[in-house]
Each structure stands twice: as C-alpha cells, then as structure tokens.
Amino acid sequence: MSQHDILAEIEAEVAHELEDERPPAGGPAYQTVGALVGLVIGVGAAILAYGYGLGTLRQPGPGLWPFVVSVVIVVLSVLLLVVGRGLDDSEKFTRSSALAAVGAITFVAFGLLMPLTGFEIPAVLLCIVWLRFLGGESWRNTVVISVLTTVVFYFLFLYGLRIPLPHLIAL
Amino acid sequence: MDLNAFLDGFALVVEPKNLLYCLIGVLIGMVIGVLPGLGPAATIAILLPITYSINPVSAIIMLAGIYYGAQYGGTITSVLLRLPGEASSVVTVFDGFALAKQGKAGTALGIAAIGSFVGATISIIGLTLLAPVVADIALDFGPPEYAALALLGVLLIATIGNGNMLKSLVAAAIGLLLATVGRDSFSGASRFTFDSLQLADGIDFVVVAMGLFGVGEILYNLEQRHGKPHVPAKVANVWPSRKDLRQSSGAIGRGSVIGFVLGVLPGGGAVLASLVAYAAEKRRSKTPERFGRGAVEGVAAPETANNAAATSSFIPLLTIGIPANASMAMLFGALLILGIAPGPQLVDEHPDLFWGVINSMYIGNVLLLILSIPLVGLFVRILRVRPAILAPITALITILGVYTINNSVFDIFLMIGFGIVGYLMKKAGFDPGPMVLAFVLGSLVESSARRSMLIFGGDPTGFFTRPLSGSILAIFVVVALLPVVRHFWRRKSARVETAPGVAEVDSHSGPGDVGVAGDDGGSDVVVLPADTLDVAGVGERVRVAKSGAGQHDHHRTE
Numbered sequence: 001m002s003q004h005d006i007l008a009e010i011e012a013e014v015a016h017e018l019e020d021e022r023p024p025a026g027g028p029a030y031q032t033v034g035a036l037v038g039l040v041i042g043v044g045a046a047i048l049a050y051g052y053g054l055g056t057l058r059q060p061g062p063g064l065w066p067f068v069v070s071v072v073i074v075v076l077s078v079l080l081l082v083v084g085r086g087l088d089d090s091e092k093f094t095r096s097s098a099l100a101a102v103g104a105i106t107f108v109a110f111g112l113l114m115p116l117t118g119f120e121i122p123a124v125l126l127c128i129v130w131l132r133f134l135g136g137e138s139w140r141n142t143v144v145i146s147v148l149t150t151v152v153f154y155f156l157f158l159y160g161l162r163i164p165l166p167h168l169i170a171l
Numbered sequence: 172m173d174l175n176a177f178l179d180g181f182a183l184v185v186e187p188k189n190l191l192y193c194l195i196g197v198l199i200g201m202v203i204g205v206l207p208g209l210g211p212a213a214t215i216a217i218l219l220p221i222t223y224s225i226n227p228v229s230a231i232i233m234l235a236g237i238y239y240g241a242q243y244g245g246t247i248t249s250v251l252l253r254l255p256g257e258a259s260s261v262v263t264v265f266d267g268f269a270l271a272k273q274g275k276a277g278t279a280l281g282i283a284a285i286g287s288f289v290g291a292t293i294s295i296i297g298l299t300l301l302a303p304v305v306a307d308i309a310l311d312f313g314p315p316e317y318a319a320l321a322l323l324g325v326l327l328i329a330t331i332g333n334g335n336m337l338k339s340l341v342a343a344a345i346g347l348l349l350a351t352v353g354r355d356s357f358s359g360a361s362r363f364t365f366d367s368l369q370l371a372d373g374i375d376f377v378v379v380a381m382g383l384f385g386v387g388e389i390l391y392n393l394e395q396r397h398g399k400p401h402v403p404a405k406v407a408n409v410w411p412s413r414k415d416l417r418q419s420s421g422a423i424g425r426g427s428v429i430g431f432v433l434g435v436l437p438g439g440g441a442v443l444a445s446l447v448a449y450a451a452e453k454r455r456s457k458t459p460e461r462f463g464r465g466a467v468e469g470v471a472a473p474e475t476a477n478n479a480a481a482t483s484s485f486i487p488l489l490t491i492g493i494p495a496n497a498s499m500a501m502l503f504g505a506l507l508i509l510g511i512a513p514g515p516q517l518v519d520e521h522p523d524l525f526w527g528v529i530n531s532m533y534i535g536n537v538l539l540l541i542l543s544i545p546l547v548g549l550f551v552r553i554l555r556v557r558p559a560i561l562a563p564i565t566a567l568i569t570i571l572g573v574y575t576i577n578n579s580v581f582d583i584f585l586m587i588g589f590g591i592v593g594y595l596m597k598k599a600g601f602d603p604g605p606m607v608l609a610f611v612l613g614s615l616v617e618s619s620a621r622r623s624m625l626i627f628g629g630d631p632t633g634f635f636t637r638p639l640s641g642s643i644l645a646i647f648v649v650v651a652l653l654p655v656v657r658h659f660w661r662r663k664s665a666r667v668e669t670a671p672g673v674a675e676v677d678s679h680s681g682p683g684d685v686g687v688a689g690d691d692g693g694s695d696v697v698v699l700p701a702d703t704l705d706v707a708g709v710g711e712r713v714r715v716a717k718s719g720a721g722q723h724d725h726h727r728t729e
Contacts, residue, residue, distance in 0.1 A: 006450040014261045014446070023395075026598070034599040038341045045348055045363070052362055058629025062360035065617045066351045073344045080337045087335055089600030097598075100390040103566070104591055107386065110570055111583040119571065127563040134393055135559025149564055153571065161224050163575045 026090030034090070035081040042073030099134050106130065118168035123150045173522070177299070180526020184534055189229050189527070196233035197535045200240020201542055204257060205248060205550050207558050208392045209385075209565065211241040211257075212497035212604070216384040217565065219377045219505055220572040227509040228524050232531040234505055235485070238498045239291060239532065242441065242481045243539045246283045246474055247550055250276055251406070259441035259477035262449040266462060266469030273465050274407075281411040282467050283474040284543040286423045290475035291536045293427040294434065294482035298489075299529055302518070305490040309515035312491070314626065315633065315640035318619035321612045323647045324493040325605065327437035334602040336654055342596065346606035349374060350613020357621060369581045376504045377576055379610055382586040383603040384497070385569045387593020393562065406551055409544050411467070419471035422452045426472040430479025437487060437495040441480040448476035482532060488513055489525060493612070497604040500611050507611075 048063075049070055055061025106126050113122040127146035131137040137145070157163045183189060203214045215234050222230040245257030250267035263283065270279040312320070325347070329339035352363040353373025364370040411419075426448040433447060434440040452472040453462045462469045484495040492514035494500040506513045511521055518525045542550070573586045593603045623640075627633030635641045 006454050007446060010262060010446055010450050010453075013265070026600075030599055034338070034601065035341075038345070041345060041348070048363060052360060056629065057624060057631060060357075060621055060624060062355040062358045062362055065620065066348060066362060069344055069347045069351070073341060073348065076337060076341045076344060080341060084335065084337060087338075087600060089335055089338075091598050091600070093598065094394075096394050100394040100594060103390050103393045104587065104594075107566070107570060107587045107590070108584070111580055111587065114574070114583075115580050123567055126566060130393075130563035130566065131559060135557070135562060137557075137559055141560075145560060146563075149567065153567060157571060157575070161221075161575075163224070164578070165571060165574065 023094070024092045025088040026092045028085045030090035030092075031084045031087050032081065035077050035084055038073060038077035038080065042070050042077055046070035046074065102134060103130070114166055118166045120150055120154065120168050123153060173303070173518075176518075176522040176526050177530070180523065180530040183228060183523055183527045184232070184531045189232055189531065190534065192225070192229040192233040193236050193531045193535050194538055196236020197240035197243075197538050197542065198236075199233075200237040200242075201244040201539065201550060202553060203237070204241035204244020204246075205553050206556070206561065207248075207254070208561065209388055211238045212501055213384040213388045214241075215498055215501040215505075216377075216380040217569050217572060219380060219501065219508070220575050222505045222508050223576060227511065228527045230509065231502065231505060231524060231528050232535075234502055235528055235532065236535045238502075239478065239481050239535065240539055242291075242478050243284065243287050243543050244550065246287070247280065247543075247547070248554065250279045250283065250470070251551065251554070257441075257477070259445045259480070260473070261442075262445050262473040263470055265449075266464070266466050269463065269465035270467070270470065275465065276406045277409040278411050278415055278467065279470045280406060280547055281409040281544060282415055282419050282471050284409075284540060284547075285411065285416070286419065286426060286471040286475035287478040287543070288536055288540040289423050290427040290430050290477075290479035291482050291539075292533065294431045294479035295529065295532045295536070297431050298483060298486055298532075302486055302490050302525075302529065305486060306515040306518045309491045312515065312639065314619040314622035315637050316643060318616055318623055319634065319640040319643035319647065320491060320493055321616045321619065323643055323650070324437050324487075324495075325609045325612060325616075326647055326650055328496070328608050329605045330650055330654065334600060338601045339605045342601050342603065343605035343609040346609030347613045347616065349379065349606075350610050351617065356614075356618065369579075369585075374585070375576065375582065376507065376611055378573060378582050378586050379589055380501060380504060380607055381569055381573050382589025383593035383596075383607050384501075385565075386586060386590025387597065387603060389562065389566055389569065390590060390594040391597050392558065406547060409547055415467050419467045421455075422448070422468040422472040423475045425451055425455075426475030427479045430476035430481075431483045433476070434480030434483035435486050435495070437493065440484050440495060441477040444476040444480035445473035448472040485529070485532075489517060489528070490515060492517070492615075494608060497607060500604075500608045504611050 046067055049066035050063060052063030052066070053061035054064045054067055106129050110122045110126050113125075124146050127149055128142055131142040131145055132139065154167065154169070157165050158167060184193065199214065199218075200211065203209050203211065209217070214237055218234065218237070222234070225233075241257060242259065245255060245260040246263055246267070249255045249260040249263040250271050253264055253268040255261040255264055267279045267283070270276065325343045326340075329343050330336055348363075350373075352370055354360070354364075354371060355362055361371060426444075429448045429451060430441070430444040433444040436443070449462075449469060449472050452466075452468045453459050456462065456466070456468065484499055487493045487495045488499045488503060492503070492512065494503040503513055511517070511524065569586070570583060573582050574580065576582060596603050596606075623634065624631070634644055
C-alpha cells in the first residue's frame with residue numbers, strides 16, 4: 001500500500017474526529033452573506049482607491065496598489081459567491097451566541113467607563129458579569145475572584161509594570 | 172556560522188533575567204496548551220503589549236517560548252481527555268487516548284514528552300546550522316524578490332492553512348487592504364482614513380492582532396463554553412519503560428526529520444508534519460493494526476514531528492523575514508514593534524537577538540521536558556480549572572494591555588471592533604489567520620512592489636525575467652493553480668474509479684480499521700498525488716486548524 005493511502009485515511013479520520021464536536025453549520029445563506037460582505041468591501045475600496053489616483057505603472061499613484069487589491073477581493077468574492085454556497089464551514093447563530101454579544105457589550109462598556117471612573121470599578125463589573133451571568137459561577141466565587149483579580153491587576157499594572165492606567169484608588 | 176556570536180547568544184540566555192522570561196514563556200505555553208480556549212497565536216497577541224516594557228531579547232524569548240511550549244501542553248489533553256489542545260495533536264488522540272484507556276496514560280505522556288524534546292532539539296540544531304546559511308543567500312534578495320516572496324507566503328498560508336482556500340484568500344486580500352490604511356509612505360496621501368486623526372498613522376498591528384485573534388477568540392469561546400467539566404484519567408508512572416523507548420526510537424528519529432522539513436513550509440507545518448509522521452510509522456510497521464489501539468509509536472511520531480516542525484517554522488521568519496504561520500506573524504509583529512526588521516540582515520545586525528532566541532529554545536525545551544515529565548501532575552490538575560474563571564481574566568489582560576500601548580481609549584474600541592469582526596469571521600467560516608498575516612506583510616508587499624516598479628521603469632514583466640523573483644512567482648502560479656487542477660482531477664477520477672474510494676468515503680471506520688482500506692493495492696493514489704505541494708490538500712480538506720489562532724475552534728468546545 002502506498003503512503004498516500006494511509007495519509008488520506010488518516011486525514012479522513014482526523015476530519016471525522018473534528019466533526020464530532022462541531023456546532024451545526026449555517027447553510028447557504030451564511031455563505032452568501034459572507035461572500036457579499038467581501039464583495040461590498042472590495043467594491044467600496046476600489047471606488048475610494050480610484051479616487052486617490054491610480055497614476056501609471058511608471059509613476060504609481062497612492063491609489064494603485066489598494067485598487068489592485070480591491071479588484072482581487074471583488075474577483076475572489078464573486079468566485080466565492082458562485083462556488084461557495086454548498087460549503088459547510090459556517091456555524092449557526094444559536095441562543096448561546098447571545099453570550100458572545102453580551103461579552104462584546106461589556107467590552108464596550110469597559111472602554112466607555114474607564115476614562116471616567118478609572119479601571120477598578122469597570123474591572124470588577126466585567127468580572128461579575130462574566131463569572132456570574134456568562135459563566136454561571138456561584139455568587140461567592142464571583143465576588144472573591146472579581147475582587148482578587150482587580151486587586152492583582154492594580155498592583156501588577158501600576159506597581160509591577162509601572163503603567164499609568166487611569167485609576168480611582170490612590171495608594 | 173559565527174561561533175562567537177553563537178556562544179555569546181548562550182551567554183545571553185543564561186542570564187538569570189532571560190532564563191526567567193524563558194521559563195515564564197514555556198510555562199504560559201504549557202498552560203494554554205492544556206487549557207481550552209486560547210491558542211498560542213491568540214496568547215502571543217494578547218501579550219504583545221509587554222514587548223513595550225521589557226527588553227527586546229527577553230520579550231522575544233518569552234513569546235517564542237509560548238509558541239513551542241503550547242505544543243507540549245497540547246499533548247496532555249489529547250491523551251487524557253481525547254481533546255487535542257492543538258490541531259497538531261489531533262493524530263496523537265488515536266493512540267494516546269487508547270493507551271490512556273488501558274491505564275497507560277503515563278507511558279503515552281512520557282513518550283510524547285521525550286519525543287517532543289528530541290524532535291525539538293534536533294530541529295533546533297538544524298535551525299542553528301541552516302538559518303545563517305539561508306540568511307546569507309537571502310541577502311541577495313532585492314525588492315522584486317521580497318514582493319514575490321511575501322505574496323507567495325500569503326498564498327501558501329491561505330492554501331495550506333485551515334478552511335476553504337477561497338475564503339482564506341479573500342481574508343488575506345482584505346488584510347493587504349487594511350495595511351494600506353493611513354498615510355502612503357511614498358506620496359504622503361491619506362488613504363482610507365475617513366478624516367480620522369487616529370487612523371492617519373495607519374492601524375496598529377498589535378490592535379489588529381489583539382482584536383482578531385485575542386478578542387475574537389475570547390468572544391467565540393464564550394459562546395462555545397457550555398459543556399461538562401472533564402475529569403482526566405489518572406496518570407501514574409510517566410517514565411516510559413525501556414521496551415517502550417526501544418519501540419518508539421525509530422518513530423522519534425523519523426518524526427524529527429519529517430517535522431523539520433515540513434515545518435519550514437509556510438502554513439500548517441506542524442499539523443501536516445504530525446499527519447505525515449503518523450502515516451509513515453503506520454506504513455513502516457509490521458503490525459499496522461496496532462495503530463489506533465494504543466501503539467506507542469503512534470504517539471511518539473506525531474508528537475516528535477509537531478515539535479520539530481514548530482521549531483523549524485522559525486527558519487523563514489528569522490532568515491528571510493516571512494512568517495510561516497499565525498504565531499510567527501505575531502513574533503514578526505513583535506520584532507517590528509521593537510524596531511527590528513526581521514530578515515536576512517537580522518543575524519548580522521542583531522546577533523544577540525538572533526542567537527539569543529535560537530539558543531533559548533535549547534534551554535526552553537529542557538525546561539519543558541522537566542515540566543512535562545516530573546511535573547506533569549501539576550498540569551493535569553490545571554485541567555480542572557473551569558474556563559469560566561479564566562475568561563474574565565484574559566478579557567481584562569487584553570483590554571488593559573491594548574490601552575497601555577498608546578494610552579488610548581480609541582485603541583480599545585478599535586480592538587473591540589476587530590474582535591467582533593474576528594468572531595463573525597469564525598462564525599462564517601473565514602479563518603482570521605491569513606488576514607492578520609497579510610496585514611503584517613502588507614506594507615512590505617506594497618513598498619517592495621513599488622520599488623521594483625521603479626527599478627523596472629514601470630515594466631511589470633521585470634518580475635518574471637529576473638531569475639530569482641521569476642522562480643518564486645512560478646512557484647506562486649503553481650501553488651495557485653494546483654487546487655483547481657486537483658479539483659478537476661479528483662472529479663474525473665471519482666467518476667472512473669469507484670471501489671478505491673474507500674479510503675476517503677469510509678471516514679467513519681474506527682482508527683483501528685483503517686488498515687483495511689489500504690489493502691486494495693494502492694490504486695487510489697490519485698486521491699492524493701505524490702508531490703510535495705500536495706500537502707496543500709491535506710489541511711484544506713481536513714480542515715484542521717492550522718498551528719495558530721483558532722485551533723480550539725472545532726475540537727475544544729468546552
């Protein structure tokens with residue numbers, strides 16, 4: 001038997017191994033949207049790049065390179081739109097996708113709060129939300145870990161690394 | 172090779188401070204290899220801001236340690252939980268978990284650790300000898316070669332990496348586009364800045380990497396994490412017996428060579444190497460039916476190969492300045508932050524860094540061997556830490572880290588933006604790896620291409636008539652066209668042949684049964700033609716995450 005048979009078998013085996021744990025695939029709509037986003041980015045960037053001036057090959061303008069890249073994006077996205085509908089590599093948004101959304105929102109909230117209140121309060125809040133509501137930890141664990149984490153970060157950043165984070169509590 | 176510089180490098184590494192950073196690096200690597208969630212590329216991305224506050228050599232030593240340390244850690248979960256921590260440990264699952272079920276988890280871990288150590292060390296010796304030579308050759312490269320090489324690198328990552336090739340190429344092209352945001356270095360004109368002052372200087376690589384890899388993976392993991400906690404098997408007697416060692420010594424030797432050679436290839440070097448090494452052992456074995464049922468060689472070969480490959484993937488980065496995978500792209504970015512342009516001049520201009528990093532790997536691997544044989548129990552215990560507890564801590568490290576780069580809240584929001592993009596890309600089946608890689612190489616491609624056009628007086632055929640850049644572009648064309656050719660070839664052969672398809676179709680047979688399919692006389696070689704470039708097909712079809720970000724995606728759904 002040739003080595004490549006075995007390689008192919010093992011590949012299939014690995015694929016099967018990974019298959020077990022994969023969330024449900026998203027289907028053709030996901031593929032179409034993905035390709036369309038690429039297309040929109042490509043077309044938009046091509047128009048903008050054209051506006052920056054293409055120049056000539058001998059004297060390229062600032063827009064030439066981005067224009068070339070944008071055209072490549074457009075071509076590839078169109079190809080993807082045509083041949084990619086049947087792919088199964090996307091993942092359906094499910095109820096648990098809300099967890100990721102909440103996570104993103106806490107990130108944004110942290111960014112908004114930190115300049116106003118220093119990093120301690122948002123850090124404790126972020127930990128509480130992630131541990132208790134996203135992670136399902138007990139309240140006791142949540143409080144202990146949140147406070148401990150914030151304290152460690154306080155000393156690590158302000159005293160260990162001497163990085164001037166905006167902070168509320170001055171020691 | 173400059174022996175003095177080599178020895179100076181050692182002197183540098185054994186400085187207590189650098190030893191400490193090396194230890195911290197490999198320790199973090201082991202831990203994240205064991206823990207579900209972040210892969211090495213994401214971890215390095217999150218820790219990039221630290222390069223601003225510690226000295227360059229220490230920083231790179233530490234970040235490199237994370238990368239090769241993760242390869243050791245990934246083994247532990249493969250063997251104990253049947254959950255490969257890294258994509259390159261997937262094949263280890265077959266025999267490793269079988270051994271664990273027979274109560275021989277310790278043997279599997281011990282052999283894997285020894286194999287990893289030998290493979291990595293042989294590979295570092297290869298790196299030590301080969302890297303300066305390659306760098307020397309690469310000194311002759313001019314802008315056209317760099318433009319062609321960087322493009323080839325991006326293409327190879329997209330082809331060999333995980334996921335659909337077309338999608339990876341779209342992501343890579345968008346990465347190239349992102350790199351053009353900001354002031355054009357030739358004309359001074361602003362591009363894609365939308366009159367934002369913050370964007371005028373372009374987008375910071377660290378912000379993009381931390382967003383796409385770090386935040387993207389953190390958000391993705393939040394969604395995936397709703398499983399039961401895993402209780403690992405008991406580990407006793409990690410020291411392999413003489414018989415086990417004798418049985419796997421051949422596998423370790425061959426795995427080292429296979430890993431070293433394949434690791435140099437851009438893309439999924441470590442993943443591919445582990446597959447090929449396992450296949451090679453099974454093929455050589457007089458008793459192939461043992462494979463999948465607890466053959467020690469089946470653990471030794473892939474674990475040796477993936478470590479050897481992880482090590483040799485430093486060669487393209489340190490010698491020609493082209494990162495071979497997402498983790499190397501992170502190191503590339505870290506070097507740029509430190510004001511060091513990775514490339515052939517590195518060995519001459521920064522011998523301390525060049526030899527410091529290479530030599531730190533000798534020591535790092537000794538440390539890892541100690542961590543993974545006598546101290547393995549410690550890491551098994553880490554498996555019991557719930558991911559929910561670590562998630563907010565990584566989130567805080569990321570958010571505070573990105574702020575510290577420029578003391579800028581804008582960077583936080585930009586990073587979150589890229590994080591959401593990274594998350595959505597994962598959901599839609601796009602691998603963010605090629606995008607980050609193309610982003611980091613983007614300005615090199617553009618400026619080299621434009622300089623070349625100046626050299627050629629505006630005649631693009633110059634790229635093809637120059638022997639060096641011409642050959643690189645020829646490889647580029649072959650790599651680009653290969654999947655298309657193979658697609659049609661396979662279609663044709665699928666129509667002609669029916670029976671030999673067993674190997675591919677019968678993916679549900681247990682690993683112990685695979686020997687059966689091979690008995691048909693090898694008439695299905697067409698499935699995978701026997702050329703080196705065919706490696707492209709492996710990662711592509713299997714869709715194994717490449718050795719960078721996101722390797723936890725599909726098989727670490729804890």
